[in-house]
Amino acid sequence: MHPDHHVLGRLCAELPALRRALRDAPERLALLDRVAEAALSGEALTPLMGELGIAVADRDDDPGVRGTPGWSRPWASGTERSVDGRYVCPQGRCVRAQVRGPGEELPMCHLRGQALTFVPGA
Numbered sequence: 001m002h003p004d005h006h007v008l009g010r011l012c013a014e015l016p017a018l019r020r021a022l023r024d025a026p027e028r029l030a031l032l033d034r035v036a037e038a039a040l041s042g043e044a045l046t047p048l049m050g051e052l053g054i055a056v057a058d059r060d061d062d063p064g065v066r067g068t069p070g071w072s073r074p075w076a077s078g079t080e081r082s083v084d085g086r087y088v089c090p091q092g093r094c095v096r097a098q099v100r101g102p103g104e105e106l107p108m109c110h111l112r113g114q115a116l117t118f119v120p121g122a
Contacts, residue, residue: 009096087116
């Protein structure tokens with residue numbers, strides 16, 4: 001498992017929103033690309049997220065993406081009713097476990113470009 005698995009799952013979930021939020025800041029967008037590269041290579045993410053200006057908790061008590069305060073996310077989506085189960089990392093590299101709300105698109109690993117794996121009743 002990645003040394004910053006609690007950050008990896010959130011980064012995976014929020015990468016597209018982060019890219020949109022930083023599109024007018026080329027230097028910070030380049031740093032975000034560096035963070036994504038570090039995530040894929042297994043490097044520490046917490047210091048890089050700090051450089052990016054995103055506060056990250058040292059650990060995450062809840063592996064879910066929605067409604068957990070693991071890091072500052074002003075771009076995060078709200079909660080809705082969901083199906084009975086969670087989508088998890090397809091490679092088991094992080095603790096990301098996301099609930100898919102009605103009408104939402106299939107959750108993706110935005111680091112690897114793969115759909116998350118659905119686990120019923122999880």
